[in-house]
Amino acid sequence: MKYAKLILTAALLFLAATLGAQTLRDNVSIYANHEDGLYEKGEIVKVWADVKSVPEGDVWLYVYKACYRKNPQKCLIQLKEGENILFEEAVDETVQYVFELTDGVKPGEFKDPGAKGNVWAGVVVDPAGFEVGFDEPADVRAFWKKNIRAMRRQKIQTLITKDETKNGLRTYHVDINCIGPAPCRAYVSYPADAGKKSLPIILFLHSAGSPGAPSKASVAESYAKMVEGGALAMDLNAHGMLDDMPEEFYAELNRGELKGYSSREPVDKDDYYFKWMLLRAQRALDYLCSNPLWDGKHVIVTGTSQGGLQSAFLAGIDRRVTTAVLTVPAGIDQGAHLKGRESSWPNTMSKFSESTVANSPYFDPALLLKYTKADIWCEIGLYDFTCPAANIIAALNTVKTSRTIITYQRPHSVQKGLLKQHKNVDELRVQAIRDAAIR
Secondary structure: OOOOEOOOOOOOOOOOOOOOOOOHHHHEEEEEOOOOOEEOOOOEEEEEEEEOOOOOOOEEEEEEEOOOOOOOEEEEEOOOOEEEEEEEEEOOOOEEEEEEEEOOOOOOOOOOHHHOOOEEEEEEEOHHHOOOOOOOOOOHHHHHHHHHHHHHOOOOOEEEEEEEEEOOEEEEEEEEOOOOOOOEEEEEEEEOOOOOOOEEEEEEEOOOOOOOOOOOHHHHHHHHOOOOOOOEEEEEOOOOOOOOOOHHHHHHHHHOOOOOHHHOOOOOHHHOHHHHHHHHHHHHHHHHHOOOOEEEEEEEEEEEOHHHHHHHHHHHHOOOOOEEEEEOOOOOOOOHHHHOOOOOOOOHHHHOOHHHHHOHHHHOHHHOHHHOOOEEEEEEEOOOOOOOHHHHHHHHOOOOOOEEEEEEOOOOOOOHHHHHHHHHHHHHHHHHHHHHOOO
């Protein structure tokens, strides 16, 4: 299997988040001898710390295999100025390693490793050898087709509000009826002078949580202007919640209705939170494809984390999708623990009893991506504990269409200190969308 490897100069020398005391990563960087972090089986993996100034206190090295958080290998190390070898070995197995240097007595906060002063790097050996954890249920596609047919039996009805034209764009808010507990709610934007069958579709899907969950006119407008000639763009919120509400409204949702939604056990696959979320994404795409402005050729779905989950699902289930642009996609290979790896968010299989084995596979896009007709562009974080690199690679190994896989030394969330270095990758993401709109 050939990978579209993109070599990125991505040294882990981060800027301090605030002025003040020096953190470990102000003076220490970690490098690997392959800048993309990818190795063939049997190659020598060399990881070293480059030290500008020796830290005053103790420094610990933690090594995590397969992104398992518990029981990492750890040792106290003595750093010197210059190059310090942390790992050098010809690795002859299919494996992912994450290396952490910390000047504390315990590892950094896994949920947000980039926000602390610790220094991280990840490597993946034998990427082509990774396999998806779950076996595919024989009826997984039939399950979704049945539910999509049931949804489509309801004629699309819309409520359009906040409809205005300015700066050459028509932008409006739309409520779209859908089966399940909530409708689709989104902003739509496109060039006001667009003719019939002239515009590609760009559907932007949201990451997890409530603070950034409401859809916004400005986001839809930015995607409408992203490609030459414009696009029929939608910013869909994942939860069907009201948009344009005060911040306290969303904070209250987080404390109440949405609290722990990703951790809910999939006891009943016919009434599971993510079933309704994914059907809303499908409904939104159906709505866009019914617009006479759509060129009938190009459908681009894109999102980060949970938005990547929804995008990958649509790419796997809907043949109209021509390109999926994914950034650290969540929900991919939720059964990775069955192959000896840490599973991906929402981690249903690691949190609940084996009774969920029967239902979790239906909501894992890794089992649908092998059927996609879409080209895939995917950014993967090499020390992302939320959506481990090995799991995403396992799913992409099943894809038969064109793939561009970018591995980058980043955690799941790109923190302030990483933004400058990550700018190049974000520009590549935008270019991938632009290219997909004319391909």
